[in-house]
Amino acid sequence: MDRESAAKEIARLRAEITRHNELYYKKAAPVISDGGYDALERELRDLESRYPDLAVADSPTGEVGSDRDANFPSVAHSRPMLSLQNSYELSEVEAFDQRVRKELGRTGESGDPVYSLEPKMDGVALAVRYLDGKLFVGLTRGDGRQGDDVTGNARTIGDIPLELGPDWQDAFPEAGVRMFEARGEAFLTLSRFRALNGEREAAGLDVLANPRNATAGTLKTLDSNEVRRRGLSVFFYQLFPLDPEDLQTREGLPFFEDHFAEMKALGALGLPVNPFLKKASQLIEIETNLEELEGERAGLDYQIDGAVIKVSDHASQVRLGSTAKAPRWGLAFKFAAEEAVTYLREITLQVGRTGVITPVAELDPVELAGTKVSRATLHNWAEMERKDIRVGDQVVVVKGGDIIPKVLRVLTEQRTGEETPLPAPEVCPVCGGATGQQEGEVALRCLNPLCPAVVAGRLRHFASRNACDIEGLGGRSIDLFLELGLISGPADLFELQRSVLAALPGWGEKSADRLLAGMNRAKVRPWSAKIFALGIPQVGVTTALTLARHYPNIELLIQAEVEDLADLPDIGPIVGETVVSFLASQKGAKLVDDLRQTGFFLTEELLPPPERDLTGETWFAGKVFVLTGTLQNMKRADAKAAIERLGGKVTGSISKRTDALVAGEKSGSKLAKAEKLEIEILDEEKFRELLAEAGETATEDDD
Numbered sequence: 001m002d003r004e005s006a007a008k009e010i011a012r013l014r015a016e017i018t019r020h021n022e023l024y025y026k027k028a029a030p031v032i033s034d035g036g037y038d039a040l041e042r043e044l045r046d047l048e049s050r051y052p053d054l055a056v057a058d059s060p061t062g063e064v065g066s067d068r069d070a071n072f073p074s075v076a077h078s079r080p081m082l083s084l085q086n087s088y089e090l091s092e093v094e095a096f097d098q099r100v101r102k103e104l105g106r107t108g109e110s111g112d113p114v115y116s117l118e119p120k121m122d123g124v125a126l127a128v129r130y131l132d133g134k135l136f137v138g139l140t141r142g143d144g145r146q147g148d149d150v151t152g153n154a155r156t157i158g159d160i161p162l163e164l165g166p167d168w169q170d171a172f173p174e175a176g177v178r179m180f181e182a183r184g185e186a187f188l189t190l191s192r193f194r195a196l197n198g199e200r201e202a203a204g205l206d207v208l209a210n211p212r213n214a215t216a217g218t219l220k221t222l223d224s225n226e227v228r229r230r231g232l233s234v235f236f237y238q239l240f241p242l243d244p245e246d247l248q249t250r251e252g253l254p255f256f257e258d259h260f261a262e263m264k265a266l267g268a269l270g271l272p273v274n275p276f277l278k279k280a281s282q283l284i285e286i287e288t289n290l291e292e293l294e295g296e297r298a299g300l301d302y303q304i305d306g307a308v309i310k311v312s313d314h315a316s317q318v319r320l321g322s323t324a325k326a327p328r329w330g331l332a333f334k335f336a337a338e339e340a341v342t343y344l345r346e347i348t349l350q351v352g353r354t355g356v357i358t359p360v361a362e363l364d365p366v367e368l369a370g371t372k373v374s375r376a377t378l379h380n381w382a383e384m385e386r387k388d389i390r391v392g393d394q395v396v397v398v399k400g401g402d403i404i405p406k407v408l409r410v411l412t413e414q415r416t417g418e419e420t421p422l423p424a425p426e427v428c429p430v431c432g433g434a435t436g437q438q439e440g441e442v443a444l445r446c447l448n449p450l451c452p453a454v455v456a457g458r459l460r461h462f463a464s465r466n467a468c469d470i471e472g473l474g475g476r477s478i479d480l481f482l483e484l485g486l487i488s489g490p491a492d493l494f495e496l497q498r499s500v501l502a503a504l505p506g507w508g509e510k511s512a513d514r515l516l517a518g519m520n521r522a523k524v525r526p527w528s529a530k531i532f533a534l535g536i537p538q539v540g541v542t543t544a545l546t547l548a549r550h551y552p553n554i555e556l557l558i559q560a561e562v563e564d565l566a567d568l569p570d571i572g573p574i575v576g577e578t579v580v581s582f583l584a585s586q587k588g589a590k591l592v593d594d595l596r597q598t599g600f601f602l603t604e605e606l607l608p609p610p611e612r613d614l615t616g617e618t619w620f621a622g623k624v625f626v627l628t629g630t631l632q633n634m635k636r637a638d639a640k641a642a643i644e645r646l647g648g649k650v651t652g653s654i655s656k657r658t659d660a661l662v663a664g665e666k667s668g669s670k671l672a673k674a675e676k677l678e679i680e681i682l683d684e685e686k687f688r689e690l691l692a693e694a695g696e697t698a699t700e701d702d703d
């Protein structure tokens with residue numbers, strides 16, 4: 001390449017990388033994979049080193065991307081908040097190790113460097129500062145020099161203590177520390193992420209794309225109550241004192257001897273650290289640790305995108321130093337993205353209970369991250385057009401950050417000309433009614449409130465587990481009742497006659513009685529479940545519980561005013577407004593009226609036991625589980641899903657926080673570790689017994 005074309009290419013790459021930085025850091029909506037981004041950056045770095053005279057100070061290769069947001073005051077970082085050099089191949093780790101050895105003079109006899117290895121959390125960097133044991137500042141990375149002050153939001157995160165225990169100073173090797181900073185990564189656990197999306201779906205809101213973006217968006221939310229409700233977590237990985245004298249006398253010299261001591265101190269302060277922390281000196285040990293971590297990855301309740309390898313000894317860190325962008329003592333090793341290429345056969349349309357029409361890609365089945373994928377969401381038409389997705393395309397699907405696989409991009413170079421885009425439908429595919437968009441929304445909706453898909457969706461929601469939990473009423477029965485004109489809304493369910501039900505095809509007296517019993521039980525469901533069953537937009541399980549605690553029955557709830565609601569924990573003015581306007585709307589008022597006449601509402605509604613949410617009624621609720629070994633009668637994924645349905649959490653490795661280990665055949669080191677820590681151990685039989693007691697029959701749908 002000659003100098004002129006290199007200059008052009010450099011300009012193009014800089015513009016492109018800057019655009020991706022903006023999308024990733026500011027909009028939390030990246031359009032390329034991390035690997036794709038790194039490839040661009042590598043190309044640019046390469047050109048800049050070949051043509052040093054074309055390099056400029058403000059090139060994106062020399063800067064940390066910025067997530068600065070004008071809605072938050074900006075505060076200077078105590079020391080730069082850098083990024084990490086990425087690597088994808090073991091040969092790059094080897095090159096790193098060799099450079100470290102050379103620069104530290106550690107060749108031959110002079111001793112091996114000690115490395116630490118820990119998961120690279122796929123979240124958002126967060127710094128917190130404490131003064132005299134009290135949290136006083138929370139900052140995002142911003143541009144690495146100045147961060148956004150998100151203290152109000154940081155204060156709502158359960159993992160970040162507002163006040164440390166009385167002996168907190170003992171965590172430091174020297175006396176007299178008054179002020180310190182801890183840095184870590186904020187993230188959403190997968191179970192929290194799934195629960196939030198479940199609620200959002202039920203409330204007719206757009207689902208959050210993936211945990212990382214949801215975390216970035218959450219930290220920059222202006223409503224702290226909403227931040228609290230989302231339930232972020234944090235793992236810390238850096239700690240240093242901030243006292244002015246200390247900064248002066250030490251001139252940036254590290255406080256702890258090495259990374260392990262620093263992590264231990266974080267733990268002693270009550271700041272959570274990731275339980276996976278390994279020591280390694282030789283490349284082969286690093287490799288083994290990387291393999292072990294990758295093996296644990298699928299079982300973790302949070303997303304990691306690789307490992308971070310650090311020279312542990314702090315004096316060596318200082319000697320190795322940093323570039324403007326990244327420390328020279330650390331390296332991120334990124335795991336391969338979980339991507340696959342397949343053929344997009346068809347795009348089908350789904351109509352949800354709020355009328356939102358979602359395009360779904362029907363794919364040639366393909367293996368992705370251990371599961372067969374044959375469908376992927378295309379979100380909406382704006383997204384489909386942006387990615388130019390057409391029927392007949394070869395597409396790249398990813399599971400990466402997302403729970404539901406999605407189409408990342410199209411292999412346009414493989415097009416034959418036969419591919420056809422699918423225009424947004426002018427009429428609803430289910431009822432033929434008009435479609436349209438609500439102001440400020442990207443989603444396309446069926447506007448007909450009587451659309452059978454909408455009506456059926458609402459009924460399914462009413463009958464669902466967290467709502468009325470009506471046994472014997474599955475999706476197929478609902479469709480049948482609607483088709484026969486037996487019902488048109490939830491209230492009609494209470495009027496169904498035993499003789500009519502028993503005579504339905506495939507029914508009989510037994511099924512009829514089962515449903516009628518289920519309907520009777522619906523009337524004594526906890527009040528919060530009934531509120532959730534109403535399907536008020538934006539009211540998920542947690543919000544319903546708050547409403548139930550403050551308004552003991554329906555008559556008081558319909559009298560609530562926006563201002564009163566906005567004062568409740570976890571509810572802001574926006575949700576308050578939605579609740580009031582739903583209950584006052586023709587549709588909402590009719591639903592409440594009709595249900596009232598069936599005796600559904602009680603003057604004294606039942607509250608779920610205090611401090612428990614709707615999923616919190618089982619032995620599993622709130623407990624942390626680890627699964628290991630081979631289960632004979634169920635898949636691990638099903639076991640995990642069952643635990644989560646019952647309110648428990650599944651993580652990948654044993655720690656003091658683990659409540660129980662489910663151990664199948666051939667359990668190895670985890671079993672030994674659990675025994676050592678005296679953690680409850682469940683064999684498969686006992687586990688299944690507990691599941692059954694909690695109402696999990698390990699089988700399917702009601703129909």
Ligand code: IVH
Nearest residue numbers: 082083084118119120121125185237308327
């Ligand atoms: S150490 C120079 N340890 O990855 C910064 N970072 O790509 C030292 N990250 O800015 C960072 N997990 O936000 C470190 N275990 C871990 C990490 C971690 C995630 C993030 C962090 C950092 C970014 C760099």
